[in-house]
Amino acid sequence: MPQFPSTEWFQQVSDIFNADESYQQAGGGLCDATMGIKVAAQSYILVFEGAECGDVRQVPEADLTEADFYLDMPTHEWKEMLRNIKDNNGADLDHTLNTLDMGKDEGLALTMNGDQYRQDFFYRYNQTFQYFFDASARIDTHFTKED
Amino acid sequence: MADSEQKSVNPQTAQTSAARATQRAADEADNVEIAPPDLSWMRNTLQWGTRAKPTKNGLTINALNIGVYGDIPDFWDDQTRKPRGAYPVPGVAPLGFEVREKHELWADNAADLYEEAIQRRWVPATDIPWQTIQPLPDDVEAAFCQLCTELSQNASIEIEVIGAWQQKLSYGFHEVKLFLASQMFDNARHFEAFRKRALSNGGGLGLESKGEINRMLLESTGGWPETVVMLHLLRGAFTFTLYRYGELFAHNPAEKILFARCLQDKARHIAYGLSHLRYATSHNPDKAIVFSRLMNIAERVFVRELNDPVLKEALAIIFGGGIEGARSGMLQYERMMGDFARQYLANMEYIGVPREAGFPQELAKLMEA
Numbered sequence: 313m314p315q316f317p318s319t320e321w322f323q324q325v326s327d328i329f330n331a332d333e334s335y336q337q338a339g340g341g342l343c344d345a346t347m348g349i350k351v352a353a354q355s356y357i358l359v360f361e362g363a364e365c366g367d368v369r370q371v372p373e374a375d376l377t378e379a380d381f382y383l384d385m386p387t388h389e390w391k392e393m394l395r396n397i398k399d400n401n402g403a404d405l406d407h408t409l410n411t412l413d414m415g416k417d418e419g420l421a422l423t424m425n426g427d428q429y430r431q432d433f434f435y436r437y438n439q440t441f442q443y444f445f446d447a448s449a450r451i452d453t454h455f456t457k458e459d
Numbered sequence: 460m461a462d463s464e465q466k467s468v469n470p471q472t473a474q475t476s477a478a479r480a481t482q483r484a485a486d487e488a489d490n491v492e493i494a495p496p497d498l499s500w501m502r503n504t505l506q507w508g509t510r511a512k513p514t515k516n517g518l519t520i521n522a523l524n525i526g527v528y529g530d531i532p533d534f535w536d537d538q539t540r541k542p543r544g545a546y547p548v549p550g551v552a553p554l555g556f557e558v559r560e561k562h563e564l565w566a567d568n569a570a571d572l573y574e575e576a577i578q579r580r581w582v583p584a585t586d587i588p589w590q591t592i593q594p595l596p597d598d599v600e601a602a603f604c605q606l607c608t609e610l611s612q613n614a615s616i617e618i619e620v621i622g623a624w625q626q627k628l629s630y631g632f633h634e635v636k637l638f639l640a641s642q643m644f645d646n647a648r649h650f651e652a653f654r655k656r657a658l659s660n661g662g663g664l665g666l667e668s669k670g671e672i673n674r675m676l677l678e679s680t681g682g683w684p685e686t687v688v689m690l691h692l693l694r695g696a697f698t699f700t701l702y703r704y705g706e707l708f709a710h711n712p713a714e715k716i717l718f719a720r721c722l723q724d725k726a727r728h729i730a731y732g733l734s735h736l737r738y739a740t741s742h743n744p745d746k747a748i749v750f751s752r753l754m755n756i757a758e759r760v761f762v763r764e765l766n767d768p769v770l771k772e773a774l775a776i777i778f779g780g781g782i783e784g785a786r787s788g789m790l791q792y793e794r795m796m797g798d799f800a801r802q803y804l805a806n807m808e809y810i811g812v813p814r815e816a817g818f819p820q821e822l823a824k825l826m827e828a
Contacts, residue, residue: 337586338582338586338720339579339580339581339586339716339720339723340579341575341578341579341580342516342574342575342578342579343579344516344571361515362515362516405711405712405715408706408715408719410703410706410707410719410722411706411707414703414704414706414707428733428805428806428808428809429730429733429734429809432726432730432733435699435703435722435725435726436575436723436726436727437579437723438719438722438723438726439579439719439720439723442719
């Protein structure tokens with residue numbers, strides 16, 4: 313059972329996402345974007361190329377500058393989102409990425425490079441990223457106790 | 460080719476049919492006097508032996524830009540419908556394309572956005588779980604139907620605005636023409652989807668919007684970049700913000716998915732606007748001044764239209780969960796308008812036309828909400 317967050321967790325979700333063609337339909341599909349993830353002190357880069365999430369790696373926080381945008385939430389909110397996705401086999405009305413983004417003063421999708429065009433990739437490929445996290449419903453996630 | 464298409468054409472049958480047709484023609488040729496064929500046209504090509512290769516995203520439009528086929532001039536010196544790279548034929552009557560300067564329409568991302576639009580398409584009839592819509596209180600349903608009426612109307616306006624310009628854009632910049640065709644199709648989908656929502660839950664269409672911005676867009680004939688700054692950045696940012704809030708306040712999965720899908724499409728449209736207008740201002744610095752002066756007018760027309768209470772009240776009712784909650788809903792409306800203003804100003808900054816100085820106070824103060 314992979315722990316969230318970890319490279320192993322993102323890789324397992326990525327494998328499910330890449331193997332399921334339904335994620336390429338109904339508003340999913342071609343996506344060229346680099347998404348950063350920040351969970352407390354841990355940062356990750358996920359590279360989406362064409363129809364796949366092709367690269368997953370842990371990086372120092374400063375490297376999030378290479379991401380088109382990055383998602384930043386306190387650990388307990390990440391946990392709540394992922395539990396909701398698991399319980400409902402996909403995000404419910406209150407836990408989609410856009411809804412979570414709207415609920416934060418600074419937003420969920422942030423930028424370290426200040427590039428408005430690239431930050432908008434969050435909206436342009438939003439369904440792909442939603443499908444990615446929804447795919448996590450198909451694995452069992454371990455959270456550390458202090459989460 | 461899809462499996463179903465492959466199955467529908469039996470190669471052996473096709474070959475047999477072709478052979479029969481050839482034989483029949485040969486039989487008839489024995490009885491008819493036919494001039495020897497002039498095959499000189501076969502030598503008329505600017506570049507032969509081209510072999511475009513598929514990329515990781517398939518055989519894309521950009522992948523075809525090889526040799527002369529990828530020569531995209533700063534000025535398209537041709538007034539015919541000649542595809543870029545085709546052999547010119549003398550004597551073709553001019554068609555009078557107005558937009559021939561590259562900086563007047565070009566965006567480096569146009570071909571990629573076209574591929575994206577095609578590959579990320581969705582189908583309102585079947586990709587929206589319409590069965591999840593449940594009856595709403597009458598006041599909320601009426602407000603939601605009003606929102607859908609205006610969004611549907613705005614989408615149809617976009618089709619007409621872009622359609623009116625399509626025939627004026629030179630063929631040499633086909634990447635842009637293709638992308639804009641896909642945007643028109645997206646707009647048709649948005650028209651369809653919001654009309655379906657309005658007519659599927661016991662309500663009906665509401666009022667036509669006041670339409671001052673619509674008229675301004677439809678009558679924008681001064682230039683394509685000037686139309687883009689109003690259509691993609693001003694109206695675009697407003698529609699984009701409405702979609703975000705529509706997704707946030709959705710009552711059921713159908714509305715959630717409807718707004719989320721439209722949001723993706725609209726973000727793609729804005730991406731063309733940003734890329735094109737940045738290209739325009741960087742290749743023709745005078746454009747930044749033109750845009751600034753133009754938006755001094757357009758923003759004020761926009762503010763005047765916002766004074767119309769219909770959409771404002773409808774949104775306040777949706778955000779407040781009914782007429783009783785509309786007071787708190789109005790605070791949410793002001794927050795939404797602040798988000799719109801920030802998005803719009805960031806877009807204008809991106810294209811090199813900072814707007815803070817001339818920005819209407821009515822909108823500026825909403826950014827404090």
